[in-house]
Every structure is written in structure tokens, then in C-alpha cells.
Amino acid sequence: MVQQGGAAAVAAQDVRGLSSAEAARRLASGLGNDVPIRASRSLGQIVRANVFTRINAMVAVLFAVIAVIGPLQDGLFALVIVFNTLIGVIQELRAKRTLDALAIVNAAHPRVVRDNEVTEVSTQGVVLDDVLEFGQGEQAVVDGVVLSSAGLEVDESLLTGEADPVVKQPGDPILSGSFVVAGSGRFRATKVGRDAYAARLAEEAGRFGLVNSELRAGVNRILTFITWLLLPVGALLIYSQLYLGSQVTSDAAVTDGFINGPVPDALRGMVAALVSMVPEGLVLLISIAFAVGVVRLGRRQCLVQELPAIEGLARVDVVCTDKTGTLTENGMRLSRIHQLGDTHDFPVGEVLAALAAVDPRPNLSMLAIAEAYPQAPDWEPTSIAAFSSGRRWSGASFATPEGGRNWVLGAADVLAAPGSAVADQAEEIGATGLRVLLLAAAPERVSADAAPTVITPVALVVLEQRIRDDAAATLRYFADQDVEVKVVSGDNAVSVGAVAAELELPGAHDPVDARKLPTEAAAFADRVEEGTVFGRVSPEQKRSMVRGLRERGHTVAMTGDGVNDVLALKDSDIGVAMGSGSQAARSVAQLVLLDNRFATLPYVVAEGRRVIGNIERVANLFLTKTVYSMTMASVVGVLAVAYPFLPRHATLINAVTFGIPSFFLALAPNNERARPGFVKRTLRLAVPAGLISGFAAITTYLMVLEGARTPDLTDRTAVVVTLCATTLWVLLLVAKPYVWWKVVLVGAMAGLLLTALLTPAGRTFFALDVSDPAKLTTALVVAGVAATLITVVRIVDDWFFARDTAS
Structure with missing residues (x-):
């Protein structure tokens, strides 16, 4: 304890x-x-x-x-x-x-x-x-x-x-x-x-689970609805099948190790109907899709800290990213020192070395300065103002042999007076994509409370970063996938715009200084939605940008690695931290790119789209099965005729039309961006396709039954053929867009069905009989009409969907 x-x-x-x-x-x-x-x-x-x-x-x-x-x-x-x-x-x-x-x-x-x-x-x-x-x-x-x-x-x-x-x-x-x-x-x-x-709180937040998942919630709603429907439909079917069995006077007998007779036959029909109503593979395939997604991302050194992040990635349409560490390399290098005016007598090298030596936690800029000036003078620090992303400057006061000296180092557009020659010169250098810091002397002791009001500019410290080799390709990928990229940086806006322009990011030539953004929430959000490149963004503004975009209906992924990104990472739909970033950023992010490569993000987004898009396809298939099973069971229950299938028939149909194909479809490539409304979209195809398939099977059944109360094997086989042909057509519609392996998959399923129908072993095992050509012809004709109706429904649905999307 x-x-x-x-x-x-x-x-x-x-x-x-x-x-x-x-x-x-x-x-x-x-x-x-x-x-x-x-x-x-x-x-x-x-x-x-x-x-x-x-x-x-x-x-x-x-x-x-x-x-x-x-x-x-x-x-x-x-x-x-x-x-x-x-x-x-x-x-x-x-x-x-x-x-x-x-x-x-x-x-x-x-x-x-x-x-x-x-x-x-x-x-x-x-x-x-x-x-x-x-x-x-x-x-x-x-x-x-x-x-x-x-x-x-x-x-x-x-x-x-x-x-x-x-x-x-x-x-x-x-x-x-x-x-x-x-x-x-x-x-x-x-x-x-x-x-x-x-x-x-941390233990709960780090749990690997499926919490807060729109997809999981949608599937649970569907399963709950199905469970409630199973009760009345199952009760009706049980009553009708047992009632039908009680009307037949022949006795039951044990043959070949199992019980024959009206009541056992009725129970088999009941089991066959109820088995088909249960979407037994849907939850399994969702779990598989998520788990495989985690493993695939893990191979790319991407840690998924919250499983719903995979789902969120599929819906991302805006990526907000920093410049340093994402578009540019993490490390920096001192390019040159540009001394100002008549300050050449100041010991710039010694001052920079002293500031770097006393910094308790040097950032990338200070590390580059320390590398260039490793020999610090023996000055005693009397006061230190550590760097923070909110202030954008640091400083220190020293006791030197010449007396007390006070120095500050930070963003030129923060320390220098706006419109001054120093500020203009710094912006001109920054427009080339370089980072510019101003070194200045202050008459008063340095304090973290506020920047010195009076300074003497001494030198411009120019730092350079290399643009990542894969940054341009990454931005092109997002553009091709209709994902907007917004660069949100604490650096000078002109400098950030220069880097983005070199990478040919749309809108990079019109960078926005975040200090000039409106303070009113609606106007702020409007400007953020319009812009592409933002500089001098404070941590609080980053969070406000993310919130504003989300309120406008966007799904936002935020990438970052520093403490200034934590608030925005926490409030984004998907927070993505770099593995070399701060511990705070990694702790609040849903995803951590352990390889520190922004170029990994396209693979992450693609994996999310693959998982969600394929789950929608699989859900369409399984719900179509559930709907046609309930339709058949309801009609059979009302008509009080024997259920047309034996359980083995249901197993055959489920395997070749949904079970086996859905496993492959759940793991297939899929780059289509997911959209909200999973339940509605899934039911739009599954309900009409299931109803048409179910009524087609019943139509064939009644036509071949010719008024009898119980079917023979040729009758049952005709219904199997109708339902298999119709649902294989549904499989073809769901499998679009077509590639070679999908055609092979559907062909292989048709081959398995023909093997069961045409081989003696298959017919014996699955209790099938194809000896009546007239009944088989009826089955195929009805299936053709049903497939045509399903296709028309799909075309009309696609037209309405396209119209709704356009509006």
C-alpha cells in the first residue's frame, strides 16, 4: 500500500x-x-x-x-x-x-x-x-x-x-x-x-479500448435493434413451425443417428432461420479490422494510444501542423551573425555562449547557438528568464568583470519596435525561410514577468533548417485526398510562408500573422478557415483554431511536438505527437509517430480510411443477410408453411455470399474518406437489398412448392439457388470499385456454390437436388428480376446521395 x-x-x-x-x-x-x-x-x-x-x-x-x-x-x-x-x-x-x-x-x-x-x-x-x-x-x-x-x-x-x-x-x-x-x-x-x-485519470485515458467510437456506437444500435426484432419474428416462426409439425400425424423416428419427423424438421427450420438473422461475423470483423490496423501502424512505428483514433483518422479533412520538426528537420544550424549599427564593440560570441550555457532547458535554437559557441565566459548569472513559447524570448543578467550586463534573445518582431529598421531587416531575412532572433542589451535586470521596455539591438542571429525531403510529397498526398493542410507555427509568419511556398502549399504566399487575427470568435474562425499559413501563433490561439475548425464541421488532426502544442493536441479530433517531442505532447496525443516523420502521416490516414471504409462494406453484407432472413421468417410464419432451408443450407449460403468474402473485404485497401452517418448509409443499401432478396426467395419457394405444406429437396435447392444468385449480386455491388482480386473472389465463391450443387459429395453433404430443370430455371429467372431491382435501387440511391453531397 x-x-x-x-x-x-x-x-x-x-x-x-x-x-x-x-x-x-x-x-x-x-x-x-x-x-x-x-x-x-x-x-x-x-x-x-x-x-x-x-x-x-x-x-x-x-x-x-x-x-x-x-x-x-x-x-x-x-x-x-x-x-x-x-x-x-x-x-x-x-x-x-x-x-x-x-x-x-x-x-x-x-x-x-x-x-x-x-x-x-x-x-x-x-x-x-x-x-x-x-x-x-x-x-x-x-x-x-x-x-x-x-x-x-x-x-x-x-x-x-x-x-x-x-x-x-x-x-x-x-x-x-x-x-x-x-x-x-x-x-x-x-x-x-x-x-x-x-x-x-491517466490510467483510464491510456486504456486500449473502443470508447467514444461513432462506428462502434452505430453497430451497437443496429445490433440492439436486431435483437429486439428477433424476439417477435422468432416467436412467430417457432409457433408456425411447431404448429405445422403438430398438424402432421406421422411419428418421429431415429435414422442414421438423428431424429426424423415433423417436429424435429420444424425445429431445424427454426434454427436455420434464426441462425441467418444473427450477424455473427460483424462484430468479429470490426475487431479484426481495428486490430490489424493497430499492427500495421505499429510496423511504421506509430503508437495508437486510443483505438478510436483509427476511426477518426478516416474522417480527417483538415491537418494542422507545425513547421519545425514536421516540414523541416528537427535540428537547426547557426547560419550567420548580422551585427547592427555601431554595436560592433559588443562581445556577441561571448554573450551568446553565456546565454546558451545558463539556459536550464535549451530549445533547438539555443542548442544550435551552443554548438556554434561552446566556450562560455566565466560570468556569474544573477537572474534568468527561461524561454517559453508564450513569451518567445529568454534572457539573463550577468555579473561580469566590466560590471552588470543584461541580455535578451528572442523573436525580432517581439523584442524590436514595430516598423523599426531592425524589425524590417529581420523580416526581410525571414522571408527567405530562415529563423531570425534578435540579441539585445537591456538597461535593467532581466525578469520573466515582462520583456524589457527599452533595449539596444546588438545583432540578428540567423538560423537555418533543412526542409524534409519527404515534406513536399506528403503535402501532395493530402491535396490529392482532399485533406487541407494548415501550417500553424510560432515562428515569424513571413518565414513560415517562405518554407510553405517552397513546398508549393496552396495559400502559402499569403501568410497570416496570428497577432493580427480578430478577437471575436466567429470572425476568428472565419479567418482561420480561409487561411493556410499562420505565424506567431500562441498556444492558446492554436487551441482556438482547432476549436473553430471543429465547430465549422471539420474533422481536425493536429500534429505537434512541443509544450506549445499540448492544448491544441488535446482539443483536436486526433492529436498526433512526434516521438522525439515533449513528454507532455506525447501524453495527450492519440497517436505518437515514434519515427518522427511527418511522411508517416499519410500511411496513418490511409490505414484509418481502409478500416472504416471496409467495415461499412462488411456491415452492408451482414445486414442484408439479417434483413432477408427476417423477411423470409416473417412470411413463412404468416403462411404457416415449412421453412425452406435446413441449417446446413443456411451455412452454405452465408459462407459463400457473405462470410468468406467479408473477411477479405475487411482487410482490403480503401482510400475513400469516411463520412458521418454510418448507420444511415449502411441501412440505405442493406434494407432494400435484404427485402428484395427475401421476397425473391419466398417467390421462388411458393412457385415451386405448388400449394404443398412441406418442400422436397428440389424445392429447397431452387430457393438456395435464388438466394445465392441474388446475394452474390449484392456482393458485386458492395465490392466496387472492381480490381482483379475482387473479381477472382466473387468467381471463387460462385465456384464453391457450383461445387456443392454439381458434385455428388457436395449434394449429399448439403442435402441438395438439381434434378428438376424447371425449378432451377424458375429460381434463376426470379433471381435475375431481383438483381435488376436491387441495381435500380442502388442507382437511384447513388443519384440522391450525389445530389445531397453537391447541395
């Missing part, structure tokens, strides 16, 4: 932290941070979830009836329980292994002070009273109290909803889940494991 450390224990320890032996004793005593990396399901949970399902229970009850009366051929449908369980378990275990392996790579590695040295440990390796060190972009993994602070500013928005950074001084509390936006510091762990403030 994890306990809170007492005040005496905390006071007894200093900022140097624990020893390795003390940490080991605490860990052995259960005082560790025992929060799992992921809350993925165990093997037992996976097996139980795949075995004990509502559909498996229905099928098992129906199989029990056949097990009593026989023959076993009529119980083949029960194999779906075995296949559902095995395939579901295997695919989810594959997904679990992939996710858990990637999660370990992506896991936070907090830095603790042990034996007077700073060392990285796993999240679970932190113990009570540990001293942790963290800086910009890092997230607190446990609760604690601040011991030391160097300009430490913490964002607690993920916990409190308040986006303003909170300055932390020694003695202030630190909550797990908060992250550093500026400066650095050390804090002592006072609550660890499940006692920590955000532990339960």
Missing part, C-alpha cells in the same frame, strides 16, 4: 535525493510508483471477452438444439464460435504485443537524483521521497513539492482546465499530469502510485 511521507521524513532529506539503497528499500516496501505503463487487457480478459459474447451465446443455444436432434451437418454454423474466438483472440494478442512494445519505447523516463547524481529511471522506478528533476516539455509523473526553481513555470491545464502557466517557487505543490512550459526545477515525490492526483 503506497503511503504519504510525513513532514519529518521530507525535512530529513535535502535536494541531493536518496541513495540507491534507500530507493531499493522503498521499492521493496511497496512505496514505488506502481502505475502500469498501459492498461491493456490480460490474456484471460482477452479470452473471456472473445468467448462470452451475446452472439456466441445465441449461436450456442441454437447448436444445442441441433446437437439433440441431429444431424451434425446442420450444426456447422457453430464453427463460427470457434472461428470468432480464435481469430479475435489471436488478432487482439498481436495488437497487444505491438502496442505494449511501442508503449515501452514511448514511456516517460523521469530523471531522479540518486547518490548525488541525476539518472533516468522508468516511471515505475520512482519511489516515495525521490527528488525528481524536470524542465521544459517534461511532465510530472508523481505528486510532490518544489525544492528548487530556475524560472519554473508549470501548466496544469490538463488537470484544472486553466491554461495560464503557474510560476512555482520552493514549497509549492506539483501535481502529477502537469508539465513545464518554462525553466526547470527539482521536486520531492510526496504521493506516488495510485495515490497521485492524476494517476487514475
